[in-house]
Amino acid sequence: MINYTLKCDKNHRFDSWFKSAEAFDMLIKKSLIVCSECGSTNITKAIMAPSVSTSRKKDEPRKEIQTKSKIKNDILELKKLIDDGIPVMPLPFLPAKKTN
Template sequence: MINYTLKCDKNHRFDSWFKSVEAFDMLINKSLIICSECGSTNITKAIMAPSVSTSRKKDEPRKEIQTKSKIKNDILELKKKIEANSEYVGNNFANEARSMYLGEAPERSIYGEAKADDAKKLIDDGIPVMPLPFLPAKKTN
């Protein structure tokens, strides 16, 4: 795993983890990394301070594992709640969200997939959407 500090063209900064340098490059080249503040897909690596090991950090790997485990459990809990209380609309997410916003479809909690440019258009139009930190059950084995 590799951690990068990233920034968008509006200088919003955020951190993200990637499986590898190659995984990051693939996601950035396909414009699949989106700024959560403005929806921009014009993302670059920001200057980061190096991570230097010291003797004080010997116990940190255990804490890091515990923290990652808690985060994983929290995400799983969030996924269960969303799947139990929301309608999965698949690739029709952007159209369905826009229809609800315009009053053309009944308002309800939905989740699904959208292309990066479609998600950005929703955000630009003031339609409240956000990426979820998991794949829907229908997309996992």
């Protein structure tokens, strides 16, 4: 499915979904797409911003920064404890709890 922003010759804009680009072209050629405001069949595609899909989720960089920040803070706390003469020992890694 493809979502196009369309406009008529009187500059009315509206969105519509099409099965494919070919389906859109066929409907335009047959004048089957009509402006809902004025009834014009002189329809063209309006300029649209592309919807870019990336493999990386938007929150990944933020989570990476938070994780590195937590590790850095933990190291600073450990250094303070060692400077104060308090012995420290690393604990085994425990995975974060996951909820459904």
